[in-house]
Amino acid sequence: VIPGWFSEISPMWPGEAHSLKVEKILLQQKSEYQNIMVFQSSTYGKVLVLDGVIQVTERDECAYQEMITHLPLCSIMNPKKVLVIGGGDGGVLREVSRHSSVEQIDICEIDGMVVDVSKQFFPNLAVGFQDPRVVLHVGDGVAFLKAAPEGTYDAIIVDSSDPIGPAQELFEKPFFESIAKALRPGGVVCTQAESIWLHMHIIEDIVANCRQIFKGSVNYAWTTEGTPMFINVIHQSSCSGVIGFMLCSTEGPPVDFKHPVNPIDEDDPLSCILFAIFRKEGYRFQNHVRKLSLA
Numbered sequence: 351v352i353p354g355w356f357s358e359i360s361p362m363w364p365g366e367a368h369s370l371k372v373e374k375i376l377l378q379q380k381s382e383y384q385n386i387m388v389f390q391s392s393t394y395g396k397v398l399v400l401d402g403v404i405q406v407t408e409r410d411e412c413a414y415q416e417m418i419t420h421l422p423l424c425s426i427m428n429p430k431k432v433l434v435i436g437g438g439d440g441g442v443l444r445e446v447s448r449h450s451s452v453e454q455i456d457i458c459e460i461d462g463m464v465v466d467v468s469k470q471f472f473p474n475l476a477v478g479f480q481d482p483r484v485v486l487h488v489g490d491g492v493a494f495l496k497a498a499p500e501g502t503y504d505a506i507i508v509d510s511s512d513p514i515g516p517a518q519e520l521f522e523k524p525f526f527e528s529i530a531k532a533l534r535p536g537g538v539v540c541t542q543a544e545s546i547w548l549h550m551h552i553i554e555d556i557v558a559n560c561r562q563i564f565k566g567s568v569n570y571a572w573t574t575e576g577t578p579m580f581i582n583v584i585h586q587s588s589c590s591g592v593i594g595f596m597l598c599s600t601e602g603p604p605v606d607f608k609h610p611v612n613p614i615d616e617d618d619p620l621s622c623i624l625f626a627i628f629r630k631e632g633y634r635f636q637n638h639v640r641k642l643s644l645a
């Protein structure tokens with residue numbers, strides 16, 4: 351380890367590590383579930399680390415939070431009830447609240463300390479908790495979904511850490527079955543689904559499980575049968591620099607995740623959003639950066 355640097359060493363990516371130069375360690379705490387650290391980096395702003403793995407950096411969090419949120423929420427008309435599993439930093443909530451059709455946002459985060467730490471050090475993410483539609487449940491997402499009445503949600507977003515530690519069960523078949531039960535017919539789910547450069551074995555298992563469970567569409571990020579390429583989110587602070595998502599819908603007409611049917615609320619007062627909409631013609635990458643003044 352290089353003095354003055356944080357290196358993201360994990361059995362999830364043997365033989366490689368992403369390092370960031372540390373200006374100052376701001377917090378080191380052990381919660382009931384994991385070690386939590388926040389540090390001021392030289393070039394990525396503040397960084398949140400759980401059990402030695404980077405979760406968010408101020409510099410590039412928008413790419414991840416926007417994709418994991420707008421891919422599902424823009425794929426169906428007028429989503430009203432949304433559930434977030436994980437996501438205790440609040441960034442996904444900030445993105446969900448841009449959708450004016452949404453009436454109820456449930457979030458189930460297992461570690462309340464992550465919420466408190468985010469409110470203290472990452473106000474631009476924790477702002478998501480201020481939306482009056484948000485109801486925070488501190489508890490295990492597996493149990494929450496088992497208890498959820500059938501067909502409750504239009505969309506479920508699983509913003510989890512990696513399948514080592516508290517999020518392990520969120521990558522297993524029973525959890526995906528409980529998601530399908532909690533979604534209404536034609537509802538959509540989007541989950542954090544690791545990197546094609548590091549975790550093909552995990553992705554293959556998840557895709558196989560989802561193909562059995564979800565009778566609508568099953569997409570890993572943008573790959574569909576015959577698509578000659580993986581299109582993932584460029585998320586620099588994820589090890590390998592990219593991260594992908596499982597996008598599935600329950601029974602009903604297949605959902606075309608490539609062409610948003612439900613545009614984001616244009617006049618939502620926010621500082622800046624960066625997200626990409628892939629256009630069908632040759633997968634031209636359209637990078638929408640819209641500077642919106644804060645209300």
Ligand SMILES: NCCCN[C@H]1CC[C@H](N)CC1
Binds near residue numbers: 403405509510511
């Ligand atoms: N709410 C932001 C969570 C970010 N998710 C992380 C992305 C990189 C992974 N190795 C761990 C989860």
